Amino acid sequence: MDLVKFQNDVNQMTEKLSTGLKEKDVCRLNNVCKQLTEMYQKNLVKINHSILELICASNLISRGYSVKVEKDVSDILVCDIFAKKGDGDTIIEIETGFTPPDHAMDTIDYFAARIISKIARYSQHCSKFSLATPAVGILPISKIFMLPPNARNEKDVKKFKNCVIDITKTPL
Structure with a gap:
């Protein structure tokens, strides 16, 4: 374009x-x-x-x-949207569903790992974190992320962490 x-x-x-x-x-x-x-x-x-x-x-x-938009939140992370109001701040990450060619054979697993990775990496830099997607997208958000962080089972968290590392080859 x-x-x-x-x-x-x-x-x-x-x-x-x-x-x-x-x-x-x-x-x-x-x-x-x-x-x-x-x-x-x-x-x-x-x-x-x-x-x-x-x-x-x-x-x-x-x-x-x-x-x-496109704001640095750490030395290695740039969030799509950073918004502030009063004492609170929020990060919104846009998820269009893009899958790189090297994950053509595992698109669903890659997509799920990508969502988990975004939640894990960005949510620690704000008081509220959200994902935005086009209306045609359904995000594969695991039930564990519907719980507050202190209510999550450590074994389940490690399972998801390992899933992200295995698929994306990127440590969390």
């Missing part, structure tokens, strides 16, 4: 999402749009991901959050 097409798409979505927002919130959403365009020029974001970031950012902005 070329830059002009990207700009047209994100500007069109920003305009749609601005309907009903307060004037100051429209400015904040326009800033997110501008940040995404700058990142696209550096080949750091794609259009499908950016549209979902705009949708989530619009919702958070309308609820009074300040929003940053």
Whole structure:
């Protein structure tokens, strides 16, 4: 996709999402749009991901959050959306369901491991963590993640940790 097409798409979505927002919130959403365009020029974001970031950012902005996209949360982690309101903060990770070619034979396992990995890595950097996906996606979130961290069985946690390491070859 070329830059002009990207700009047209994100500007069109920003305009749609601005309907009903307060004037100051429209400015904040326009800033997110501008940040995404700058990142696209550096080949750091794609259009499908950016549209979902705009949708989530619009919702958070309308609820009074300040929003940053593609924010460093550690030396090695960059979250898709970081939002702050009062003393609380939230991270939203966009999950489009992309599977790299080397996992073509184990797409479901890879996808499940990817979700587990995102929950484990990002949730420790915020007071609230969420995943966002297109309406056509159903996330394979294990029941263990519906429990508060202190209510999780250590044996089950290790099982999921090993699953992530086995499939992604990335330690948690």
